[in-house]
Amino acid sequence: xxxxxPEPAPWRRNQGPRIWIYLYLGVATGNALIGLLLTVVxxxxxxxxxxxxxxxxxxxTICSLIHLVFxxxxxxxxxxxxxxxxxxxLGGLIGQVLGNLITHxxxxxxxxxxxxxxxxxxxxxxxxTIGFFIRERTWDLEAELKARExxxxxxxxxGVEAQLKMLQAxxxxxxxxxxxxxxxxxxxxxxxxxxxxxxxLNRYLRASLLRTRAExxxxxxxxxxxxxxLEVFKIRLGPRLDYTISAAPPLRALPFPPxxxxxxxxxxxxxxxxxxxxxxxVRITATRDGGALELTVRDTGCGLGETPGSGLGxxxxxxxxxxxxxxxxxxxxxxxxxxxxxxxxxxxx
Amino acid sequence: MSTALLADDEPHLVTHLAQxxxxxxxxxxxxATTGNGLEALxxxxxxxxxxxxxxxxxxxxxxxxxxxRLTVPCRLVFVTAYDQFAVQAFERExxxxxxxxxxxxxxxxxxxxxxxSEAAPLPETLLASLRDLLRAAPGAPGPLRWIKAQAxxxxxxxGVDEICYFQASEKYTTVVTRxxxxxxxxxxxxxxxxxxxxxxxxxxxxxxxxxxxxAAARHDAMGRLALQLKHRPETLPVSRTFAxxxxxx
Numbered sequence: 001x002x003x004x005x006p007e008p009a010p011w012r013r014n015q016g017p018r019i020w021i022y023l024y025l026g027v028a029t030g031n032a033l034i035g036l037l038l039t040v041v042x043x044x045x046x047x048x049x050x051x052x053x054x055x056x057x058x059x060x061t062i063c064s065l066i067h068l069v070f071x072x073x074x075x076x077x078x079x080x081x082x083x084x085x086x087x088x089x090l091g092g093l094i095g096q097v098l099g100n101l102i103t104h105x106x107x108x109x110x111x112x113x114x115x116x117x118x119x120x121x122x123x124x125x126x127x128x129t130i131g132f133f134i135r136e137r138t139w140d141l142e143a144e145l146k147a148r149e150x151x152x153x154x155x156x157x158x159g160v161e162a163q164l165k166m167l168q169a170x171x172x173x174x175x176x177x178x179x180x181x182x183x184x185x186x187x188x189x190x191x192x193x194x195x196x197x198x199x200x201l202n203r204y205l206r207a208s209l210l211r212t213r214a215e216x217x218x219x220x221x222x223x224x225x226x227x228x229x230l231e232v233f234k235i236r237l238g239p240r241l242d243y244t245i246s247a248a249p250p251l252r253a254l255p256f257p258p259x260x261x262x263x264x265x266x267x268x269x270x271x272x273x274x275x276x277x278x279x280x281x282v283r284i285t286a287t288r289d290g291g292a293l294e295l296t297v298r299d300t301g302c303g304l305g306e307t308p309g310s311g312l313g314x315x316x317x318x319x320x321x322x323x324x325x326x327x328x329x330x331x332x333x334x335x336x337x338x339x340x341x342x343x344x345x346x347x348x349x
Numbered sequence: 350m351s352t353a354l355l356a357d358d359e360p361h362l363v364t365h366l367a368q369x370x371x372x373x374x375x376x377x378x379x380x381a382t383t384g385n386g387l388e389a390l391x392x393x394x395x396x397x398x399x400x401x402x403x404x405x406x407x408x409x410x411x412x413x414x415x416x417x418r419l420t421v422p423c424r425l426v427f428v429t430a431y432d433q434f435a436v437q438a439f440e441r442e443x444x445x446x447x448x449x450x451x452x453x454x455x456x457x458x459x460x461x462x463x464x465x466s467e468a469a470p471l472p473e474t475l476l477a478s479l480r481d482l483l484r485a486a487p488g489a490p491g492p493l494r495w496i497k498a499q500a501x502x503x504x505x506x507x508g509v510d511e512i513c514y515f516q517a518s519e520k521y522t523t524v525v526t527r528x529x530x531x532x533x534x535x536x537x538x539x540x541x542x543x544x545x546x547x548x549x550x551x552x553x554x555x556x557x558x559x560x561x562x563x564a565a566a567r568h569d570a571m572g573r574l575a576l577q578l579k580h581r582p583e584t585l586p587v588s589r590t591f592a593x594x595x596x597x598x
Contacts (some may be wrong), residue, residue, distance in 0.1 A: 074567050174406075177430035181449035186366025218552065238360045240384075273356065277408045278383045304497060304506060315494065318508055333506030335497070342503070 011136070013072040020298065024063065027128075031059035034124065041118075050112070053102055054117065058095025064124045065091045070132050075140070081129065088125020092118040121271035155288060159323025162316045175232075182236050197235045211258035219286060220252030226265050233269055240279025240344070241269075247286035254293060254349050257324055263313040264297040265342040272301020272341055280340065293349035300340040305331075321347070353462075354396065355382045356389035356412070356430065361370035362449070366402060366428075369453065374460050385409025393423055400424040400463055402447070405432055412592040424463060425471065435479050436585045442475045443510035492545035498524050498531035505531065509548065513562040513581050515540055550594055552576065553589045566595040 035052035067086035073080045080278065093109070096117060102107060108114060142329035171200045179201055186194035207225040211217055223245055230243040266283065287294050314331065321329040329347040336342050353370065357363045363382045369379055381392045387409035393401055394527065401423050403412030410418070412427050413435075427446040429435060439446040445459055498509045507524060516523045521532040535543075541551050549557050563575045566587070574587040574595060587595065 076567070077570065079570065087400065115436070173431035177449050178362075181365075181430065182359060182361050182448040185361045185368075189361070189364060189368065236361065240358075274406070275408045277387070306505065314506075314508065319470075333495075334500065335504035335506070337502035349463045 011067060011132075016208045024060065027059055027063045028056060030124075031055040034120075040290065046112070046239045050099075050103055050105075054096065054099040057098040057102065058092055058117065058121050059124065060119060061095040061098065062091030063128055064086045066128055066132055067126065069174065070136065071331060075136065084129040084132070085125065088122050088128070089118065091125060092121030095121065096263065108119065134164040155319075155323050155326075158319040162319040162323065171208070179232055180234065193235060197232065200228045200235065204232060208259060208262070210240050217258050218252060218254060219254045219256035219295075221285065222256050222258065223247055225254065226257075226261060229265060230269075230282060233273075237273070241273055241282070242277075242280075243282040243284075245284045247284075248288075251288055251293065259319065260320060261295055261297065261345065263317050264345070266296050267313065267343070268299035268301065268341065270306065272299035272303070274301075276302040288349060291348060292346045296342060297344075298336075298340060298342045303339055304335050304341060317345075321345070350376055350378050351572040352378045352380045352396070352398040354380055354393055354398045354401040356384070356386065356401065356407060356415070358384045358407045359404075360384060362404070366451070369451075369456060370460075370542060373453070374464075384408075386412065386415050390415045390418055393419060397421050400426065401499070402426045402428055405429040405435060411480075413476060413479050416471055417473075419479070422469075424466065424469075426459060426463070432479055438475060438479055440471060440524065444471060444475065448497060448585055493540075493549075496524055496533060496535075498533045500531055501527070507531070509544060509559070510561070512559055513578055514559060515549075515557040525581065550591070551583060552591045552594065554588065556585055558585060 005108055032052050032055065032099060035055035036048065038051045038055070039048045046054075066084050069080065069083045071089050073083065096109070117236075159198070179197070183194055183201070187195060198249060204225060207221065207228060211221060227245055229285045230241075230245075234241050234243065261284070265284065268282045273282065282295075283298045285296045285298075287296075306314050314333065321331055325347050329345070332346075334342045351374075353365055355363050355370075357366070360532075363384070367382060368377055375436045376571070378457065380396045380398050383392060384407070384595065386407040389401065389403060389407070389412075390410060393415070401415075403415055403425060405427055406429075406546040408498075412429075416425055416427075422587045425445065426427060427439060428449060428451070429446065430449040430563055436446060446460065447455060447459060494509055496509065498507060499504050507526060510523065511526050513525045513527060515537060516525060518564070520534075522535055524531045537551070537555060537557055540557055541549070544557070548560055550560055551557050558576060558578075562578050562580060565580045566574060566576050567584075568574055574592050575584040576587060576595075577584050
């Protein structure tokens with residue numbers, strides 16, 4: 001539904017007969033009341049029967065003509081009110097001719113009574129036009145509300161999917177098996193470093209499992225998790241990786257969704273540092289700017305490939321940002337002039 | 350005496366493999382160890398070892414690319430942590446491979462096979478399909494999902510969902526998002542071919558619009574069709590050729 005442009009004016013849409021029956025029954029009732037009122041005030045000295053017949057003829061004609069005008073002009077068209085008034089005038093004329101035919105009378109067109117009736121027709125035609133405008137606005141608002149609900153449901157759905165993917169991604173097999181291979185090697189050759197690696201891996205796994213299962217959590221938790229992750233890579237890649245994480249203590253206490261920053265760091269390693277023979281640096285910084293928390297992951301790796309596309313996990317980050325923060329969260333990826341990639345998350349804080 | 354080269358971008362893994370080879374096959378001479386594919390290729394060509402243990406994911410060249418470019422005979426053993434498609438292909442073609450973490454038992458079996466066997470080039474078809482598999486592994490190739498655009502000194506990566514529309518202008522194409530306009534060199538025609546046609550509709554020779562960003566399609570008093578956007582004030586004209594896209598359902 002979301003992929004199609006919005007529908008045309010509802011006046012032309014097939015919405016089942018009921019709504020039109022109500023509309024015209026309502027108008028007919030109104031006409032009868034007008035006829036009664038005119039008789040009470042003694043308009044033209046006619047009988048109640050004649051007045052009601054004329055009212056119905058004129059009112060129903062005017063209503064049908066205005067209906068046509070609304071069906072075949074678009075919202076916001078400046079001709080609409082003018083056409084509606086013209087329809088009321090024309091409806092008054094046709095209605096009177098019809099009335100003459102039904103009652104076998106012969107009110108002269110352009111005579112005094114005719115013009116008076118015409119004036120009354122224009123008056124109620126104007127009220128009818130306003131009624132049509134109001135009805136249309138209500139329909140538009142209802143449609144907008146519905147569209148917004150659909151959008152929100154979709155965002156929620158994507159949020160849940162993204163969460164699922166995040167759960168699957170947290171222990172990426174390459175990461176796990178390569179780290180285990182390093183551990184197996186280091187246990188013999190450098191038990192001290194092996195213990196250090198095991199501790200970092202343990203911290204990362206424990207934190208990511210806890211973080212994804214528990215509600216809440218702070219930026220500090222996320223940064224600790226990333227510190228453990230980067231430490232694992234630091235040991236594995238040796239001199240090819242350097243990293244820094246800087247965040248002021250008050251920022252670390254801010255609430256932060258679990259594993260939202262992790263994919264950006266994973267990309268920096270996997271697509272920035274690892275493919276580069278000389279390796280590079282990863283820098284994570286947290287800053288607060290007014291009401292926004294900005295997190296930047298900057299690497300000095302090999303930059304964006306020729307065909308950045310799927311597989312970066314960024315769609316997933318974006319979907320989670322949209323589900324969590326709507327329009328007030330943004331993800332920006334840039335390739336700075338001096339190389340590497342800079343990914344920035346901005347979220348309300 | 351047999352000779353071998355080891356290549357893996359993680360230094361501890363190279364060291365560890367070297368130690369285990371020394372234990373399991375003491376006569377094997379390790380002529381070089383390296384951490385990237387380019388150097389691995391160059392060393393194999395220069396030193397002509399009898400065998401090479403190649404990590405699949407390495408900077409410079411992948412292990413598979415090294416294999417494809419070799420012009421000297423060398424018995425190859427691929428080492429991988431988790432490339433299940435590659436592993437299936439290795440199994441099928443009886444190519445030697447090791448899974449990280451490598452167990453002594455598995456390494457022993459591989460070495461037994463390597464002893465006294467002749468080096469034979471890998472079938473070209475296998476290498477080609479493996480390269481494709483590895484390139485495609487993270488996600489099948491699909492429509493373009495990201496647009497790279499110059500923004501000042503930096504290049505910004507824009508998710509296609511962020512983009513409201515593309516507009517051709519002389520030499521360049523303007524990428525219009527909710528709050529920015531950036532220039533790229535890719536033409537509307539090329540973009541139309543690469544983007545998801547269900548999400549981006551061409552509405553004019555020079556305009557490609559994100560369907561999700563359309564608020565309404567309207568006829569003006571002259572009967573021309575124009576699009577209103579959700580997050581942009583301007584309207585986009587729809588040429589007659591593409592007006593059928595907005596006919597009523």
